[in-house]
Amino acid sequence: MSPLDRLKAWLTGAPDEDAKASKPDPVLAASAALMAEIMRADGTFDARERAVLLEHLMSQGGADATVAQALLGEAEAAAEAAHDLFQFTALINAHCDASARVEIVERLWGVAFADGQLDHHESHMVKRIADLLYVRHSDYIAAKQRARERVLGA
Numbered sequence: 001m002s003p004l005d006r007l008k009a010w011l012t013g014a015p016d017e018d019a020k021a022s023k024p025d026p027v028l029a030a031s032a033a034l035m036a037e038i039m040r041a042d043g044t045f046d047a048r049e050r051a052v053l054l055e056h057l058m059s060q061g062g063a064d065a066t067v068a069q070a071l072l073g074e075a076e077a078a079a080e081a082a083h084d085l086f087q088f089t090a091l092i093n094a095h096c097d098a099s100a101r102v103e104i105v106e107r108l109w110g111v112a113f114a115d116g117q118l119d120h121h122e123s124h125m126v127k128r129i130a131d132l133l134y135v136r137h138s139d140y141i142a143a144k145q146r147a148r149e150r151v152l153g154a
Contacts, residue, residue, distance in 0.1 A: 027095050028060060030088040031104045032071055034129055036079035038111045042119035052114040052151075056107055089132035101133040102143055109147030116152070 039049045057068035092101060108129060112122040130140045
């Protein structure tokens with residue numbers, strides 16, 4: 001089964017004989033794929049961005065390091081293979097309220113700021129995702145400011 005098929009199985013809850021017994025929450029898998037998109041946006045793969053995403057998977061998903069690493073690999077492969085963002089944002093919209101969607105946008109900003117600089121491609125991608133998640137502009141800006149203060153201390 002391809003990485004994209006495995007992530008789709010996690011997203012839809014379909015059985016996957018190759019998957020580990022402890023599967024991640026589908027919303028967590030979708031948000032991980034979106035964070036992987038942010039990591040890819042500037043064309044560089046920074047270890048600090050991957051570390052932020054791994055920490056998110058372990059803290060939010062309750063995954064141990066092995067499961068988090070596996071999900072990160074699936075998320076990166078799914079982001080690479082995805083033709084659009086809708087498959088991920090539609091799932092999040094169906095299962096999350098407005099405050100949870102704002103929290104996801106804040107985490108996206110956290111990944112974007114993790115390497116110490118904000119590339120305009122990352123900024124554009126976060127804006128596109130926030131729009132697809134129906135996050136109000138004021139919440140989008142507040143999430144960006146909170147993430148910048150948390151990550152950069154500025």
